[in-house]
Amino acid sequence: MRQAQVYHPDNxxxxxxxxxxxxxxxxxxxxxxxxxxxxxxxxxxAYVRQFILGLGVTGMNRPVYWGVYITNFVFFIGLxxxxxxxxxxxxxxxxxxxxxxxxxxxxxxxxxxxFGVASIMIDMGRPDRVMNVILYGRFESPLLWDFTAVxxxxxxxxxxxxxxxxxxxxxxxxxxxxxxSWQRSMYRxxxxxxxxxxxxxxxxxxxxxxxxxxxxxxxxxxxxVVSWVFGMTIQPVWHSALIGPFFxxxxxxxxxxxxxxxxxxxxxAYHLEDVLPVGLFNSLRKLLIVxxxxxxxxxxxxxxxxxxxxxxxxxxxxxxxxxxxxxxxxWVMTFAVFVVPILIFIFRGKNxxxxxxxxxxxxxxxxxxxxxxxxxxxxxxxxxLYELVQGSYTPTWTEWAITASLFAGMFLLYSxxxxxxPVVPLWETAETLEPETAFxxxxxxxxxxxxxxxxxx
Amino acid sequence: xDLGNLISSLFLSPGPGGxxxxxxxxxxxxVYFFLTRWIIAGGKDEDNH
Numbered sequence: 001m002r003q004a005q006v007y008h009p010d011n012x013x014x015x016x017x018x019x020x021x022x023x024x025x026x027x028x029x030x031x032x033x034x035x036x037x038x039x040x041x042x043x044x045x046a047y048v049r050q051f052i053l054g055l056g057v058t059g060m061n062r063p064v065y066w067g068v069y070i071t072n073f074v075f076f077i078g079l080x081x082x083x084x085x086x087x088x089x090x091x092x093x094x095x096x097x098x099x100x101x102x103x104x105x106x107x108x109x110x111x112x113x114x115f116g117v118a119s120i121m122i123d124m125g126r127p128d129r130v131m132n133v134i135l136y137g138r139f140e141s142p143l144l145w146d147f148t149a150v151x152x153x154x155x156x157x158x159x160x161x162x163x164x165x166x167x168x169x170x171x172x173x174x175x176x177x178x179x180x181s182w183q184r185s186m187y188r189x190x191x192x193x194x195x196x197x198x199x200x201x202x203x204x205x206x207x208x209x210x211x212x213x214x215x216x217x218x219x220x221x222x223x224x225v226v227s228w229v230f231g232m233t234i235q236p237v238w239h240s241a242l243i244g245p246f247f248x249x250x251x252x253x254x255x256x257x258x259x260x261x262x263x264x265x266x267x268x269a270y271h272l273e274d275v276l277p278v279g280l281f282n283s284l285r286k287l288l289i290v291x292x293x294x295x296x297x298x299x300x301x302x303x304x305x306x307x308x309x310x311x312x313x314x315x316x317x318x319x320x321x322x323x324x325x326x327x328x329x330x331w332v333m334t335f336a337v338f339v340v341p342i343l344i345f346i347f348r349g350k351n352x353x354x355x356x357x358x359x360x361x362x363x364x365x366x367x368x369x370x371x372x373x374x375x376x377x378x379x380x381x382x383x384x385l386y387e388l389v390q391g392s393y394t395p396t397w398t399e400w401a402i403t404a405s406l407f408a409g410m411f412l413l414y415s416x417x418x419x420x421x422p423v424v425p426l427w428e429t430a431e432t433l434e435p436e437t438a439f440x441x442x443x444x445x446x447x448x449x450x451x452x453x454x455x456x457x
Numbered sequence: 458x459d460l461g462n463l464i465s466s467l468f469l470s471p472g473p474g475g476x477x478x479x480x481x482x483x484x485x486x487x488v489y490f491f492l493t494r495w496i497i498a499g500g501k502d503e504d505n506h
Contacts (some may be wrong), residue, residue, distance in 0.1 A: 133475065133478070135475055136472060137471070137477075138470065138474045139468045139473060140474075144475075148477070148478050148481055152482065152485055155482065155486070163493065192493070195500065197499055200496060203499040204496050204499075207495075207496055
């Protein structure tokens, strides 16, 4: 048997995309990673203290059983929807602009989901009981649906991400000769013997198309099920059919805004101006305008229905949001998520990455506040006791330290990934994908089919 | 045999829910493993000839 040839598609930006991976780990990397590790360390110390002393060190109390940790859980799961939206949903719709963005978005999914899962574990006073979900799980419980959906989503996201990375790992294996031997070994092992054969590309495209459909279904399922953890209770405001779509829209909205932030950072840090042109941000701007308006529609639909229903328990929560204890947060959220960003998108966002990033940061701060405003006011005014109990909740430093460590962990994993793998898909953005030179005698059906799909033929 | 009772007990009893989680995750792992193997095997037969 002769040695098979290896083919890699031509990409004029190959040098620019591979450049961030080539240099050895330097002081700047170590400083960044060290700083993030310090923040994580503080959070770990805070968690150890919480584990020893119990949840009493948090601001949670009776009847506020869910606080910042569950807010983080919903927020991280929301961020995780960016990858599936950009990669899977836009893939199915044939949006070409998604290609350079896809990996950065998928990585955001991959590195935010574990911290969403971790938030649940941290919220548990007895994390050792997590196995009870498997051992004694009752399928009537929305918590079990959540466990199943989030686990499957995390697993499928890893596979989807890895498969799309496969040809580029093989390219790193073959092109990066000056990297340390352990790094080359890593590429060799992870490439799984990829040769760039037309049939491999054909099969990869088929699987990616199929998985894109499955991932789209999963993304809808996951965030709907997350919302049902609240919606299946009969607590005021949570118990609404609208909560699922509202959560889903918010998730895709904040996830897409997070992609803008990540892309702008990568573009600046790794000098990818030619690979990630301003036009990409303009495409995302249009999407974000649509999502902003969708969010406003949901807000009005939810609150107008509540107001006309005029159910006493629900009006308690309603007024808590508009004029009560949570009013400052509610109005800051409204301005941060909708009012300011939509003005920026319309009047300043076009061709301006700085303004796009400003709006996206505001959206993400606002969306975190939105989760908080959805969760906490209902708990402070529970249905059965709303006349007797007026709960309160103020997060403690323990909760803030752990929250900071979760975000630091996400940034740490993301920054490590970008130092070892191409953040822009080389094979998907390649302009010449003809493998004839490498496989002259092979049938080209598969590769041509894949290329036709790329060109919209 | 009361089929309705059986199905109902699957949902209401502690335990079967966990089995379903394991089946879902195990099924996904199996499917993804064979899909990945199938992709990588593309063109192998032609190379061997």
